[in-house]
Amino acid sequence: MTSSDTSATSVKGRPAGAFRPDIEGMRAIAIGLVLIYHAGVRQLPGGFVGVDVFFVISGFLITGLLIRELERTGRISLSTFYARRAKRLLPATGLVLATTALLTWWTVSAVDWRAFGGDIVSAALYVVNWRLADRSVDYLAEDVGASPVQHFWSLAVEEQFYIVWPLLIVALAWWLRRRGHLRIRQVLTAGILAVIVPSLAYSVYLTTNSPATAFFVTPTRLWELGIGALAAIGTTVWLRLPRAAAIVLGWTGLAAVMASGFLFSTSTAWPGYAALLPTLGTAAMIIAGYTSGRAGVAGVLSWRPAVWVGGLSYSLYLWHWPLIVAATAYWGDLGARRGLLVVAASFIPAYISYRLVENPVRFAPSLKSNRLSLSVGANFTAVGVLAGLVLVLLVPSNGGGTDDRQAQGASAIGSGAEPEPGTTSSLTDVDWFVPDAVAAVDDVPSYAPECQVDQQSTRPVRCEWGDVDGDLTVAVVGDSKIMQWYSAIDEIAQDEGWRIVSYTKSACGFHDGMQVAKGERYESCATWNDAVIDLLVELDPDVVLTSQRINDVLADPDDVESRSVDSMVDAMVRRWTTLADAGVPLVVMLDNPNPGITVYECVAENPDDLAACTFDLEEGIGRSGALAQEPAAEQVPGVRTIDLRSEICPDDPCVPIIGNVLLYRQTSHLTDTYVRTLTDRVREELVPAIEQAA
Numbered sequence: 001m002t003s004s005d006t007s008a009t010s011v012k013g014r015p016a017g018a019f020r021p022d023i024e025g026m027r028a029i030a031i032g033l034v035l036i037y038h039a040g041v042r043q044l045p046g047g048f049v050g051v052d053v054f055f056v057i058s059g060f061l062i063t064g065l066l067i068r069e070l071e072r073t074g075r076i077s078l079s080t081f082y083a084r085r086a087k088r089l090l091p092a093t094g095l096v097l098a099t100t101a102l103l104t105w106w107t108v109s110a111v112d113w114r115a116f117g118g119d120i121v122s123a124a125l126y127v128v129n130w131r132l133a134d135r136s137v138d139y140l141a142e143d144v145g146a147s148p149v150q151h152f153w154s155l156a157v158e159e160q161f162y163i164v165w166p167l168l169i170v171a172l173a174w175w176l177r178r179r180g181h182l183r184i185r186q187v188l189t190a191g192i193l194a195v196i197v198p199s200l201a202y203s204v205y206l207t208t209n210s211p212a213t214a215f216f217v218t219p220t221r222l223w224e225l226g227i228g229a230l231a232a233i234g235t236t237v238w239l240r241l242p243r244a245a246a247i248v249l250g251w252t253g254l255a256a257v258m259a260s261g262f263l264f265s266t267s268t269a270w271p272g273y274a275a276l277l278p279t280l281g282t283a284a285m286i287i288a289g290y291t292s293g294r295a296g297v298a299g300v301l302s303w304r305p306a307v308w309v310g311g312l313s314y315s316l317y318l319w320h321w322p323l324i325v326a327a328t329a330y331w332g333d334l335g336a337r338r339g340l341l342v343v344a345a346s347f348i349p350a351y352i353s354y355r356l357v358e359n360p361v362r363f364a365p366s367l368k369s370n371r372l373s374l375s376v377g378a379n380f381t382a383v384g385v386l387a388g389l390v391l392v393l394l395v396p397s398n399g400g401g402t403d404d405r406q407a408q409g410a411s412a413i414g415s416g417a418e419p420e421p422g423t424t425s426s427l428t429d430v431d432w433f434v435p436d437a438v439a440a441v442d443d444v445p446s447y448a449p450e451c452q453v454d455q456q457s458t459r460p461v462r463c464e465w466g467d468v469d470g471d472l473t474v475a476v477v478g479d480s481k482i483m484q485w486y487s488a489i490d491e492i493a494q495d496e497g498w499r500i501v502s503y504t505k506s507a508c509g510f511h512d513g514m515q516v517a518k519g520e521r522y523e524s525c526a527t528w529n530d531a532v533i534d535l536l537v538e539l540d541p542d543v544v545l546t547s548q549r550i551n552d553v554l555a556d557p558d559d560v561e562s563r564s565v566d567s568m569v570d571a572m573v574r575r576w577t578t579l580a581d582a583g584v585p586l587v588v589m590l591d592n593p594n595p596g597i598t599v600y601e602c603v604a605e606n607p608d609d610l611a612a613c614t615f616d617l618e619e620g621i622g623r624s625g626a627l628a629q630e631p632a633a634e635q636v637p638g639v640r641t642i643d644l645r646s647e648i649c650p651d652d653p654c655v656p657i658i659g660n661v662l663l664y665r666q667t668s669h670l671t672d673t674y675v676r677t678l679t680d681r682v683r684e685e686l687v688p689a690i691e692q693a694a
Contacts, residue, residue: 246292246293
């Protein structure tokens with residue numbers, strides 16, 4: 001997606017550095033895949049591979065540019081290289097980030113301004129990929145939704161590559177000069193392979209063990225840019241490629257890229273070895289373009305409309321995603337048709353910024369000075385940073401401060417105060433509460449993030465807490481709904497001398513059925529569950545403690561439309577019976593009512609009308625995991641249940657604030673502040689249940 005000079009190192013019939021229209025055509029394919037995918041067209045579930053195509057192209061072009069300079073002058077001017085990148089890329093970035101901050105302020109709830117403002121700052125500094133990687137495995141915090149600058153992760157990877165890659169080539173050139181070697185390309189090939197091989201190996205490893213992180217971080221992507229670099233280094237070899245072979249190679253490469261868009265999906269662990277298909281396919285098209293002629297894929301890729309779209313691809317990539325996020329925040333789920341309209345509309349600001357900002361700055365005669373070019377780039381970066389900081393500063397405070405007051409939370413229920421806390425009438429007297437509504441997503445328990453594995457991982461992770469030297473072992477198993485009780489359980493376990501051994505996975509209930517996640521079979525959950533039950537039988541704990549949200553479990557594992565509550569009940573009964581047959585007692589914490597709304601967002605937007613954020617108790621229970629937990633527990637002898645729902649919703653309708661504490665940090669997760677106020681009530685229920693079960 002990052003645009004640079006589209007030229008080859010030396011092509012038959014062309015001078016070195018000649019314009020290659022087929023490269024622009026490849027960019028058109030790449031941006032087309034990304035735009036259609038982001039528009040929500042389900043028929044192209046792997047459109048994200050367009051980013052991988054961009055990586056290879058960027059590696060090819062940048063390496064070719066550097067090698068030509070090195071061979072022509074014997075050196076590389078780093079200041080010229082960075083100045084060229086600065087005036088080419090940063091002006092458009094600053095403009096888009098400033099506009100994105102404005103769109104976010106206008107269309108997105110204030111509860112997301114702090115997170116998105118930080119994202120914008122990170123995007124301006126080209127480190128947002130690391131921020132997103134960190135967020136992707138933070139399953140303790142609320143998912144704040146798609147960031148309006150989420151697409152900048154790939155730009156950040158490229159910019160980090162642009163910083164490191166010239167330095168590597170300069171270092172190799174210096175090493176060559178000291179030894180009098182003249183075979184630059186052979187040595188550079190070895191150097192590039194020294195980057196590609198470990199990067200690919202690490203990509204495969206991390207994609208298997210932490211796919212959410214692997215998707216964003218730079219080390220797992222360097223090999224893709226390195227593939228493009230190898231294509232640039234091998235020019236003299238590719239020029240000897242027979243035309244017939246080049247024709248076959250080019251069309252095969254195009255087929256590989258297009259097949260990737262249709263065959264892969266979000267359920268594919270990415271990048272890993274799967275990314276070899278589109279990256280090698282792109283390299284094949286690049287290589288074929290040297291000798292294939294018009295009969296090869298280069299002839300189609302050089303089609304004038306494709307070249308025009310390719311030239312605009314950087315601007316399109318910058319603009320389309322913030323518009324999609326803003327449109328989604330304003331209208332809700334767009335659907336494919338409206339998504340395509342938004343994508344089409346992104347051509348307008350993309351073309352305007354391309355003609356009025358990018359090219360004028362890029363080709364300005366007054367910016368021939370490297371120092372001035374770098375200064376202009378730095379100023380546009382400052383614009384992006386400032387825009388993000390302003391958005392953060394605009395975040396309102398809804399909860400006020402506690403000052404010297406102590407929030408009662410659950411202890412206020414039944415205290416006899418008038419009006420009674422936890423009722424609709426008491427909301428009129430709420431003039432402060434904790435946590436602040438706009439910061440509720442951060443009010444999470446303090447367990448280590450790795451203790452709850454992500455949705456891609458199949459490998460259970462064992463964590464120990466409570467009294468790790470305790471004589472009684474309690475195995476905590478399930479999804480984030482059991483871990484929302486971490487603070488209370490940990491304190492009780494330390495007091496009672498319980499050793500807690502936990503195995504938890506995001507959105508994965510403890511049962512033996514096939515769940516659905518993101519509209520697809522949640523196969524990693526089933527694999528994880530099978531592994532966990534084996535570990536539990538081997539561990540032979542005194543008690544297993546579990547809870548979970550309502551899950552879509554399939555009656556027919558091969559039919560994603562066959563989901564039902566009865567299937568979830570049956571799946572839990574089968575899994576729990578396995579424990580019972582092994583002589584392992586089970587205690588189930590019934591899931592809390594699910595509001596069906598984003599409570600903290602409602603509170604932030606209605607600070608003077610908190611009654612607007614109430615919900616019906618029975619409907620809340622009907623949306624919770626308790627809908628299946630209760631009937632399942634009745635069918636498995638010896639299963640004990642703990643019901644704290646009256647401490648969360650003491651009256652109907654359920655209220656968002658009790659005892660000056662905001663209850664929900666997510667659609668159905670409790671704030672850690674409220675859980676801590678419930679510790680004594682949890683103790684009253686949990687201790688006898690554990691002791692009787694053990």
